[in-house]
Amino acid sequence: MRIALLTNEYPPHVYGGAGVHVDHLSRELVRLENGKHFLQILCFGDQKENHEDSTVTGIRPAANLSFQNPQHEKLFDALHRNVVMAGSVKEADLLHCHTWYTHFAGCLLRQLLDIPLVLTAHSLEPHRPWKEEQLGSGYAATMWLEKTAYENADGVIAVSRSTKRGVHDLYGVPLEKIRVIHNGIDLDRFKPTFDQDVLLSYGIQPNEPYLLFVGRITRQKGIIHLINALPYLRESVQVVLCAGAPDTKAIGAEMQAKVKEVSARTQNGIVWIPDIVPKDHLVILYSHASLFACPSVYEPFGIINLEAMACKTPVVASAVGGIPEIVVPGETGMLVPFEPLSEDDPEPKNPDRYARDLAAAINELMTAPEKIKTMGDASRKRVEKYFSWKSIAVQTVEFYGKAIERHRKREKG
Helix, strand or coil, X not given: CEEEEECCCECCECCCHHHHHHHHHHHHHHHHHHCCCEEEEEEECXXXXXXXXXXXXXXXXXXXXXXXXXXXXXXXXXXXXXXXXXXXXXXXXXXXXXXXHHHHHHHHHHHHHCCCEEEEECCCHHHCCCHHHHHCCHHHHHHHHHHHHHHHCCEEEECCHHHHHXXXXXXXXXXXXXXXXXXXXXXXXXXXXXXXXXXXXXCCCCCCCEEEEEEECCXXXXXXXXXXXXXXXXXXXXXXXXXXXXXCHHHHHHHHHHHHHHHCCCCCCEEEECCCCCHHXXXXXXXXXXXXXXXXXXXXXXXXXXXHHHCCCCEEEECCCCHHHCCCECCCEEEECCCECCCCCCCECCHHHHHHHHHHHHHHHHCCHHHHHHHHHHHHHHHHHHCCHHHHHHHHHHHHHHXXXXXXXXXXX
16 A cells, blocks of 8 residues: 655654654554555655655745734645645555644645545644634634545544544544544653653752653643642642743743742742653653643643553543543542533633642542552553554554545445
C-alpha cells in the first residue's frame, strides 16, 4: 500500500499529542509486513528525508501572503501549505490526514486522485472554544474546514470512545465509519529512570515528594485550575510545573500572576520550568515524581498520562474525554469529577469546587506512599498490556483496508 500521510507536526517539530502519534505510527507502519507499505509524509517545516520505505518533505510557504487581521496569519499559512501539499502527491492508494491543519489538502487530493481519505480525530474544533483567542474569526474557518473534511472522509479513526461520540454527534459521520484506535507509548523510552542530579539542576529537592504537571499553557490543559488547588494541598509537597508555550500573551501573563499570587498563600515549594524539557530529562522527572497531575478541561485522549504511567507514576486527572479509558481509578490513580459549564464551554461549572476536589485527591494519595507504589507498578503493567504502537499500527492498516473497500463500493454505486 502506498500511503500519503499529511500532518502539521513531524520530528523535529513536535509540540503536542498529534505529533507524537504521527511520529510513532509512521515508524511502525513501514515496519509491518517486511516493508510492504510505502509512506509519503508531508508536514509543516523544512524536513527532507528519503528512505527505501518512506519520504519526508517539509512544506514551507513559498511567498508572503496578505491578511488584514494578524490573527488570521496561522490560518492562511496553513492553507498555503495545504495547496503545496496537494500539488506534491502524484499517486497514492490512500490519504491519511491529521488535524484541521491538513484537511484542506486531504479534501483536494481525494477529488484529484479519486482515492479514499482517512482522518484521525485527535481533537475536535467545536470543543476548543479558547482557540478563538488565538485565531479570532479564523476559528470559524477552521471549524468549517474540519466539518467539510469529516463529511467527505471514507473513514475516521478516533483516539477514544468519547471522541468517536463527538465525531458522530457533531458531523453525523455514521458509527460504522468510525473506529476507536487508542494512542500508544514508546515503552523503551518511557520507563523508570532516576538521576537526582537532574532534579537538582531544575531546583527540585530530591528528598521531598513532588507533584508533577507537564503541558502547554492553554485553557485546554487546565493548569490555572491546578494552581488554584495548590493552597489546599497538604504541607511538604513540592509542585513542579513543566509549563511553557502559552497560547496567547494574555494567558501567559495570567499564568505568571496566578503563580505569584498562589506562592504567597502556600508554604509548599513551587518550581516552574517554562522552557521545553528534553525528553531524557522529562523521563527522569516523571520517574521521581510521587504523582502526576492532569487537570485538563478537554482531553480527547491524553498521551501525557501514558508517559507518566509508563514511568510508574500514578495519575490524578479530571474525568473528561478519553482519560477514563487510560486511568483506572483506585488502580492506576484517581479521577476527579468534572462538570463543564455547558456543552459548548468545557470550563468547570464550579471552578473553586473543582480546585478543591483536585487537591483532595492529591492529598489522599500523598498520605499513602505504599498505595502510590502499588499504583505505580499497576500503571506500568497497564500501558505494557494495552498501549503498544505496533498493535496500533496493525489496527490502522486493517482500517485502511476497510476505507479502500468502502471507497470502491461508493464508486460502483
